[in-house]
Amino acid sequence: MPSCQAINCVNERGKCGKSFFEIPDPLKSSEKRKLCKLWIDHLRNDKLKIETFVWSKGRVVCEEHFEQDCFERNLMAESLGFKSGRLTLKPGAVPTLVKPGPGVADRQKERTSTKIFQEKRRKAQLRSSVTAFVNTKEKSSNKRTLSESTDSKATKPKKFKSSAAVHPQQSDDISFENVPVHAEQHDKLPLLTIPEILPCGHPCE
Structure with a gap:
């Protein structure tokens, strides 16, 4: 049996005692196509796309998804206190009562x-x-x-300490007073002649 095309609705025609309405055929006219798109958008069914929608009598929506003012009123039945068995949609009605x-x-x-x-x-x-x-x-x-x-370490020149720093006790002045001289060497040393200093201050040769 055809079931309601609204998202998460489980109502089936002929089993729930409700009225069902066919989705408009988009191929009939441009107005029907616009109305069909509105229905599909409100039904929130991922399986329904206006680009691929193919009309059939099994593509229906139950009365629960329409406002009360979307239905035609049977004034004669109402005046007699009767409830109309089958509801009729007004032209241009759209199923807006669809909750996710x-x-x-x-x-x-x-x-x-x-x-x-x-x-x-x-x-x-x-x-x-x-x-x-x-x-x-x-x-x-x-x-x-x-x-x-x-x-930097490889190219850095090494610092060498001076002999004076290495031997701080060594004196710069060399003295010959304590140098021992052997007798053989004493005879070979040249004799130094010290000239006499005259009263005038000039040395006398």
Whole structure:
């Protein structure tokens, strides 16, 4: 049996005692196509698309999805106190009483969760990339600093201490007073003649 095309509605024609109405055929006219699109948009059924919709008598919507003013009134039946058995839609009526059920809510929640997960993963990947880049820069900087330090030590001239610093007790003045002279060497030493100094201050040869 044909069932209602509204999202999450389980009413079936001939089993629930309700009136059912066929979805307008979009091929009949441009007005019918616009009306059909309005019905499909309000029914919130993912299986129904205006681009691929094919009209059939089984594509129906039950009376629960229409406002009361969408139905034609049978004034004669009302005046006699009778309730009309079969409802009739007014021209241009649209099923606006369609609420998103658990299925729609679950899909929306799932899409939201997926977006949140994708955003978290994108941020984590970005954070990981930044951390890796910083670590690489730090390693490169450390290697360059170590290399410069090694080169500086290799080319730095060594400081040698002067003989005076090494032997601080050694005197710059050399004295011959305590130098021993052997007898053989004494005979070989030249004799020094000290000239006599005259009263005038000139040496006398």
